[in-house]
Amino acid sequence: MPDGTTLNAASQAAAAECFHCGLPVPAQSNWRVAIDGSERAMCCPGCAAVAQTIVDIGQAGYYRERTGYAASAGAAGVPPGLKLFNDDPRIVSDGDACEATLLVEGIRCAACVWLIEHRLGRMEGVEKASLNVATERLFVRWNKDKTSAADILQSVRSIGYTAWPYDAQRHSAQLQKASRTLGRQLFVAGLSMMQVMMYVAPEYMAGGDGTLDGDMASLLRWASLFLTLPAVAYSALPFLQGAWSSIRARVPGMDVPVALGILAAFIGSAVSTFRGAGEVYYDSVTMFIFLLLCSRYLELLARRKAASALERMQHGLPESASRLSGWPVSRDSEVVPAGALEAGDHVLVKGGEAIPADCVVAEGRTSVDLSLLTGESAPQPRAVGDEVPGGAVNAGSAVVMRVARPARESTLSGLLKLIEQAGSAKPQIAQWADRTASWFVAALLLFAAASFAFWWWHDAARAWPVAIAVLVVSCPCALSLATPSALAAATDRLLGKGVLIVRPHVLETLHRATHIVFDKTGTLTEGRPTVQRIAPLNGASADECLRIAAALEAFSAHPIARAFTASATAAAADHGMAAMDPYELPGHGLEAYIGGRRHRIGTATFVAGVAGTPVPALSGETGTVVWLGTENRWLARFIIGDALRVEARSVVAEFRARGKEVVLLSGDRQEIADAAAHQLGIEHALGNCLPGQKLQYVQGLQARGAVVAMVGDGINDAAVLSAADVSCAMGSGATLAQAHADCVLLEANLSLLAETAHTATRTMQAIRQNLAWSTLYNVSAIPAAAFGLLNPWLSGIGMAASSAIVILNALRLRRIKPWKPSTY
Amino acid sequence: MEALYLLIPISVLLVFGALWIFFKASDDGQFDDLSGPALRILQDDDR
Numbered sequence: 001m002p003d004g005t006t007l008n009a010a011s012q013a014a015a016a017e018c019f020h021c022g023l024p025v026p027a028q029s030n031w032r033v034a035i036d037g038s039e040r041a042m043c044c045p046g047c048a049a050v051a052q053t054i055v056d057i058g059q060a061g062y063y064r065e066r067t068g069y070a071a072s073a074g075a076a077g078v079p080p081g082l083k084l085f086n087d088d089p090r091i092v093s094d095g096d097a098c099e100a101t102l103l104v105e106g107i108r109c110a111a112c113v114w115l116i117e118h119r120l121g122r123m124e125g126v127e128k129a130s131l132n133v134a135t136e137r138l139f140v141r142w143n144k145d146k147t148s149a150a151d152i153l154q155s156v157r158s159i160g161y162t163a164w165p166y167d168a169q170r171h172s173a174q175l176q177k178a179s180r181t182l183g184r185q186l187f188v189a190g191l192s193m194m195q196v197m198m199y200v201a202p203e204y205m206a207g208g209d210g211t212l213d214g215d216m217a218s219l220l221r222w223a224s225l226f227l228t229l230p231a232v233a234y235s236a237l238p239f240l241q242g243a244w245s246s247i248r249a250r251v252p253g254m255d256v257p258v259a260l261g262i263l264a265a266f267i268g269s270a271v272s273t274f275r276g277a278g279e280v281y282y283d284s285v286t287m288f289i290f291l292l293l294c295s296r297y298l299e300l301l302a303r304r305k306a307a308s309a310l311e312r313m314q315h316g317l318p319e320s321a322s323r324l325s326g327w328p329v330s331r332d333s334e335v336v337p338a339g340a341l342e343a344g345d346h347v348l349v350k351g352g353e354a355i356p357a358d359c360v361v362a363e364g365r366t367s368v369d370l371s372l373l374t375g376e377s378a379p380q381p382r383a384v385g386d387e388v389p390g391g392a393v394n395a396g397s398a399v400v401m402r403v404a405r406p407a408r409e410s411t412l413s414g415l416l417k418l419i420e421q422a423g424s425a426k427p428q429i430a431q432w433a434d435r436t437a438s439w440f441v442a443a444l445l446l447f448a449a450a451s452f453a454f455w456w457w458h459d460a461a462r463a464w465p466v467a468i469a470v471l472v473v474s475c476p477c478a479l480s481l482a483t484p485s486a487l488a489a490a491t492d493r494l495l496g497k498g499v500l501i502v503r504p505h506v507l508e509t510l511h512r513a514t515h516i517v518f519d520k521t522g523t524l525t526e527g528r529p530t531v532q533r534i535a536p537l538n539g540a541s542a543d544e545c546l547r548i549a550a551a552l553e554a555f556s557a558h559p560i561a562r563a564f565t566a567s568a569t570a571a572a573a574d575h576g577m578a579a580m581d582p583y584e585l586p587g588h589g590l591e592a593y594i595g596g597r598r599h600r601i602g603t604a605t606f607v608a609g610v611a612g613t614p615v616p617a618l619s620g621e622t623g624t625v626v627w628l629g630t631e632n633r634w635l636a637r638f639i640i641g642d643a644l645r646v647e648a649r650s651v652v653a654e655f656r657a658r659g660k661e662v663v664l665l666s667g668d669r670q671e672i673a674d675a676a677a678h679q680l681g682i683e684h685a686l687g688n689c690l691p692g693q694k695l696q697y698v699q700g701l702q703a704r705g706a707v708v709a710m711v712g713d714g715i716n717d718a719a720v721l722s723a724a725d726v727s728c729a730m731g732s733g734a735t736l737a738q739a740h741a742d743c744v745l746l747e748a749n750l751s752l753l754a755e756t757a758h759t760a761t762r763t764m765q766a767i768r769q770n771l772a773w774s775t776l777y778n779v780s781a782i783p784a785a786a787f788g789l790l791n792p793w794l795s796g797i798g799m800a801a802s803s804a805i806v807i808l809n810a811l812r813l814r815r816i817k818p819w820k821p822s823t824y
Numbered sequence: 825m826e827a828l829y830l831l832i833p834i835s836v837l838l839v840f841g842a843l844w845i846f847f848k849a850s851d852d853g854q855f856d857d858l859s860g861p862a863l864r865i866l867q868d869d870d871r
Contacts (some may be wrong), residue, residue, distance in 0.1 A: 113863050132857040184850055188843060195839050199832070216828065223832050227839055 018043030020051045022069030050160035066111035102138040102163040186293045189235035192227045193286035199224045200283040221273045224282040231286045252441040261471035284796035291800040321356035322348045345403045349394045357390040359401035366396030451786040469785040473795035482770030485810035490763040493814045503742040507760040509726035512707050516655045519712035520666035525642040529563040533639040545636035552601045555582040599630045650821030651750040652680045665689050694720040758819040770806045777802045
């Protein structure tokens with residue numbers, strides 16, 4: 001059947017991408033949903049469920065209308081804590097009606113908006129649902145008696161979006177209001193600028209040749225005065241207020257000459273208008289205000305984006321816990337918010353769940369995956385009485401734990417603090433610019449006064465315009481914008497790529513860094529055990545051995561077991577092998593019957609117990625060795641190790657090409673560290689490092705004058721991360737490490753680090769260009785204004801052009817080509 | 825030319841009128857979401 005094969009081939013080609021989210025569909029998987037009459041392949045049960053729901057509620061039209069793939073639904077189910085949101089304080093209720101603003105994630109295109117609004121609009125009890133696309137906020141009003149917040153969140157989730165109640169009070173209400181006010185100020189300034197330009201035009205065109213009669217000139221001036229009034233009294237408020245507060249604090253800031261320039265020009269013009277003689281500068285004033293506001297607005301937009309990215313991170317933490325109030329008498333559990341746990345409470349943590357607070361095991365034994373917290377790949381066994389930090393994942397069976405510290409004091413609260421401190425600090429180079437600027441401003445004010453005095457004595461009629469020209473032309477704004485605008489553009493660009501700059505000095509210091517120190521586990525490596533090599537023995541097939549091993553290890557909760565099950569699914573999803581009568585000897589291995597034959601997997605001596613001696617010879621290998629054998633036969637030897645990240649090599653090469661020294665520090669044995677370093681092309685590798693030794697090493701480097709950038713991911717790295725000049729944490733790493741780190745890679749992908757370094761270099765270039773330009777401009781323009789060569793409107797244009805050049809140069813950073821691994 | 829003596833004051837008033845309308849619209853949330861309505865109008869509601 002030739003037709004059948006071509007059709008099959010075509011459908012397989014189409015099956016390469018998930019119809020819902022566009023991710024590749026794993027081979028051998030079979031998740032399908034009928035959409036508009038044709039079967040579509042899905043990459044995971046999550047996407048399949050979402051797609052099925054969308055079809056079932058009769059909104060398959062979404063797939064016809066959309067212009068981009070949806071966000072992957074992933075394997076994450078509905079969290080049990082959803083119904084907690086029914087009593088969430090962020091929901092405002094008014095009689096029967098409730099209102100809430102939800103933060104929705106995963107909006108990709110217009111069809112998403114339609115889908116969400118329709119899904120909620122058709123729910124019984126929902127009165128209004130409107131989605132703000134710009135801010136990704138969903139406003140919902142519903143009737144309390146007919147539906148609940150949990151149902152609404154659930155139905156948004158069922159179509160593949162994540163929604164969270166959103167604390168408008170605390171987070172962006174202020175930012176939102178600031179942006180609205182600034183938008184209005186900008187509009188007023190723009191309108192008044194355009195209108196004033198029109199009133200001024202006749203005067204410029206007449207050029208004082210007498211074609212414009214006195215009455216008309218005076219009328220135009222009065223009209224300009226009225227239209228400049230709102231610009232000065234409303235739009236210029238940020239500068240006037242800024243100037244006033246900096247004068248009160250006795251640190252003259254950039255706003256002072258700006259405010260003085262605006263006020264002097266306006267008052268001077270108003271006086272001329274009343275007297276009916278003299279110069280007016282209304283056009284300069286309004287243009288000046290409008291252009292300055294434009295740059296402020298850009299800055300605010302960048303800040304708003306940064307704030308929303310931080311807010312998302314916050315939701316990555318477990319929000320709920322199952323509390324056993326009556327333990328040990330009763331085992332009834334209730335779902336409570338993680339924040340409500342107090343020391344001494346007992347909680348049930350099922351396998352795969354994150355531990356909600358710092359706890360002590362009270363019943364049962366399990367292994368916990370601390371890789372989130374310590375970066376160590378091997379899950380640690382924990383028995384009654386052992387302490388487990390919050391945020392660790394229970395990798396074994398369900399256990400009862402006693403809360404040792406409330407969640408707000410544990411590692412979980414680190415992120416919230418991070419959010420508050422982000423953005424409040426200023427990078428050194430900006431602080432330097434600020435300090436310089438206050439001297440600059442003081443000198444400038446003196447200079448303006450001196451020029452005024454000189455001209456007053458020399459030619460009194462020109463004293464006023466010259467003083468205004470000096471104040472306006474001097475562009476402290478170019479100086480003050482030079483750094484922040486470049487940093488804002490770079491930070492924004494990096495955020496888009498998945499790098500969160502927590503402390504603003506990152507770009508500057510990363511650029512200066514002489515040494516890049518990497519932690520090994522979880523940073524250069526994947527941070528979890530994987531099967532690195534299979535050595536079949538006695539003619540067994542590698543695939544077969546892996547399947548047998550996976551079938552055996554399916555019974556084990558041991559961390560290494562996951563290495564087998566994971567790689568077996570990758571190799572062949574359908575292993576179709578069932579093991580019977582499993583028996584595990586902790587610390588040695590596991591035995592089970594497959595096809596009636598006894599198989600063992602584990603240490604050499606344990607397997608030798610069934611396979612018989614002698615143990616096959618072992619050549620020098622790094623990593624853990626696991627043996628597999630059956631009755632009277634050795635089957636295979638597996639080398640389990642922590643695989644290096646694919647991109648690690650090119651990233652290391654990139655840093656070396658930039659002339660930075662790359663160092664590897666590891667808590668593992670020296671030969672493992674050496675092997676990894678050799679593979680990656682790193683010259684210096686130090687194994688057997690305790691956290692204290694890592695710290696000493698970094699401090700030793702610093703004592704010799706090195707600028708150290710540290711990349712790590714665990715609690716044991718926290719000290720060294722804060723000691724380093726600049727530190728970077730992997731996004732999959734511990735929250736605590738993130739709180740100590742200056743920058744966070746939101747995805748566990750090292751190329752983001754290279755991207756950051758690349759952007760840092762370009763940003764510093766742009767900052768230097770900006771500073772050089774604004775210095776050059778000020779040095780040449782201010783004397784020119786003082787000698788009376790520039791009149792106020794020309795000064796205004798010069799200053800505006802200077803600011804615009806600086807901002808445009810900074811915005812260029814958003815468009816630079818992304819970093820690509822070169823072929824080394 | 826005399827007409828200008830009337831027209832210029834009127835133009836000033838018009839600008840203030842425009843500002844007033846703008847503030848009212850801004851208070852009503854007209855400018856809060858500038859991209860959503862453009863997307864929404866493309867969708868057919870009948871399905």
